[in-house]
Amino acid sequence: MAIDRRVKRSPELAWLITGPLALVTLGLTALTLRKSPEPLGEWLLALVFFALFLGSELTVLQFEIRRHGFVLTLADIPFVLALAYLPPVTLLIVRVAVYALVQWHRRAMPVKAAFNVSLMAAATACANLVVLPITPVNPRDPTSWVVLMVAVLTSVVVSFIGVTGVISLVQGRFAPQETAATVVPGFIVAVITTTIGLAILLILQQGPAAFALMAVLLVFFVVAYRSYARSMTQHRTLTEIYDLTGAISDTPHDGTLPDVLLARVRRVLQAEYATLWLPAQGRHPEVLLSARADDKGLLDVAGAPESLRKQAVEAGQTVAAGAKFGDDQLRAQLREHGTKDAIVVPLRASSAVIGTLEVAGRLGDNLSFDPGDVRLLEAIAAHAAVAVENNRLVDRLRFDAYHDTLTALPNRRRINQALEEAVRVRAPGEVVAVLMFDVDGLRDVNDSLGHAAGDQLLAEVATRLRTLSPPAALVGRVGGDEFVVTLRQPNAEAALQLAAELRSQLQNPMTFGSLTLDVDTAVGLSLHPEHGSDPATLLQRADVATHSAKALAGGVQLFDLALESRSVRRLGLAGDLRRALDNDELEVYFQPKVTLRDRRLVGVECLARWEHPTHGAVQPEDFVAVAEHTGQLARLTEVVLREGLRRARQWVDAGRPLSVAVNLSPRTLVDPAFPDRVDELLQEYGVSPDRLTLEITEDGVVDGVDRLLPTLRRLYDLGVHLSVDDFGTGYSSLSYLRRLPVHEVKVDRSFVQGMATDPGDLAIVRAVVDISRHFGLSVVAEGVESELTLELLEEIGCDIGQGFLFSRPLPYERLEAWLGAQTDAEPTPLGEVRRLRAVG
DSSP: OOOOOSOOOOGGGGHHHHHHHHHHHHHHHHHHHHHOOOOOOOHHHHHHHHHHHHHHHTOEEEEEETTEEEEEETTHHHHHHHHHHSOHHHHHHHHHHHHHHHHHHTTOOHHHHHHHHHHHHHHHHHHHHHHGGGOSOOTTOHHHHHHHHHHHHHHHHHHHHHHHHHHHHHHOOOOHHHHHHHHHHHHHHHHHHHHHHHHHHHHHTTOHHHHHHHHHHHHHHHHHHHHHHHHHHHHHHHHHHHHHHHHHHHSOTTTOHHHHHHHHHHHHTTEEEEEEEEOOBTTBOOEEEEEETTOOSOBSOOSSOHHHHHHHHHHTSOEEESSSSSOHHHHHHHHHHTOSOEEEEEEEETTEEEEEEEEEEESSTTOOOOHHHHHHHHHHHHHHHHHHHHHHHHHHHHHHHHBOTTTOOBOHHHHHHHHHHHHHHOOTTOEEEEEEEEETTHHHHHHHHOHHHHHHHHHHHHHHHHHHSOTTOEEEEOSSSEEEEEEEESSHHHHHHHHHHHHHHHTSOEEETTEEEOOOEEEEEEEETTTOSSHHHHHHHHHHHHHHHTTSSSOEEEOOHHHHHHHHHHHHHHHHHHHHHHTTOOEEEEEEEEETTTOBEEEEEEEEEEEETTTEEEOHHHHHHHHHHTTOHHHHHHHHHHHHHHHHHHHHHTTOOOEEEEEEOHHHHHOTTHHHHHHHHHHHHTOOGGGEEEEEEHHHHHHTHHHHHHHHHHHHHHTOEEEEEEETSSSSHHHHHTTSOOSEEEEOHHHHHHTTTOHHHHHHHHHHHHHHHHTTOEEEEEOOOSHHHHHHHHHHTOOEEESTTTOOOBOHHHHHHHHHHHEEEEEETTEEEEEESOOO
């Protein structure tokens, strides 16, 4: 709400000017009588001028020339005639009496009436003093014309000085622009009316016939002016509506519509108050704003009683009350509120009332609103309703553009803006922290309970984050299951502590109907200025840290350049991997699998290796991840399958058959066409299905067992052997094991390598072997690297071993050399079998 800096004092201070004006009037009158001690003059003539002055004071003529409005008061015309025909004191008495009667008719306040009468008396006395030297006035003498013109202009100057003085005393001094805007039109009007008065004075010198001619001209003028006034009223109304509509249309959608609308409405209807009221709607709060005369800016008060607004909204119709309309009950409500008249028009959008547009207190003591003003405000309200609704629509679109639809949180675009602002105003020593929360298990909720439950879960996470985060934090949603909290913190330690606290509080169970879920999150942090200066970099690095946090027990990870270098490296490998697959640059290594009971070589595991021309050896987990995210996984899997089956065919042809095992990504098993492709490759290379083992990681099977079961069963029906890899690292493994159509279980190397020194690892391996035997599955131990481990595995009944104790993964040529150096051939009915000569 703006504050008017103009000083406002009590109107009673006007007496400080009224008193001196009265004294000046008495002094000038005494001076006039001393110079011209004439009788008061003829009473009949005085009564005639009394009537002329009274009619002219109550008549105001308005003209418009080239879009500029002019107001003419006819009082100066009889004033010119009275200066010529009436003695000074008689003129003074007649004019003071008329003006006092007019003030009483207008019900002016005593202080205001006394000032106006005193000012009129002083102005008349000054004019008398100017005319006194040429008394009696000769209407035919041009010198008299000049003197009369000067006398009238003198009265105008005195009136202006008095009005300026009282306004400056009560409301503060006039600005130069206001002074010029008042003086110039006043002098122009005075010159015009004085000229008209002099012309009438000359006409009256022609005799009685001139009076008849003047009467005809007066009747013609009244008829013409009434027609002109009606035409100008209609034209002005249309112009005002057009200008106001244009101003509303040109107003930008930045919240300034009430300022433009109310200022113009108040000015057009000459009201003390113009008010816009909009009820609360959705996220929009209630709006009550008023433009008030003499106040800059808008106020949060209304000029009309609230009861009128309620009637207008309930009835959906205009409610107006004042001197010219409305019932006694409405007028009583206005008197109780301290307002003389008011118009309340409902704003309509289609058939709904969305608010009201109101005016109250017609300016001018003797003026009030009329039915024409009601129609004008209704026309304005029709345009205003459209503008208000459009502004709300634009605001809603702007809100939607910067907020998430589901959670109503700021979206990525708004988060970027907030980060730019936070970076710009960061205090020295502070950091701008970006905390990214990734919700675990959303896919499981969607798959199990439906997407409506998933949306409810996200909404609950949003509510908790918004409630738990510090007041200065901005909470937003930047992805499907990713939320961001950004705020300024003293240091990195404080940001890490906040991230851990928020994550801990988010872990509280969430209830959905009769179901209670434990929801976990991974949190990644990036900081300005340490990790970047632009929002995109900070968000990207927070995302990198979030992915790393998923593998940590604490679930919180601060960004480190080492994390990004790996991600960036993976991104750069995408194109290189495609070229490597096109040019057969990937090589397949083979690691032997040996039976522990009799040390026979039963097969090999096929492992892809990539020697990058620039980066050197690329880790399998890196290029497999690249293949998964770039759509090249199927090609990579087929390359390994083809090479494994080709070598298997060669070993069969050589009379020493070996099985081959190939690792699969869970994403491969989602492809319903994969079993058919495996069947085609088996037939292409002529390899028996039982010579191929497909290994699937335990986590990959458990996380999506229902989706993968159809593909696993089809592969099982083909005769392909299936193996659960990295067994023991997942959750609820044993409960799923009996549901899976698998032949083999591979114990994770982390347990096998530690079983010789850690009783817990030994117990886990023993339990896996026992439960696997219960389900009729063979067991493969990965990571066999010592004789003691080998002995323990034999003791607990493990079937097959694989590890550096036997051999590292080898390319085909070196594997052939290893077979010749480390194994002996043993003929069997099914072909030659290779048995290890020694281990170690």
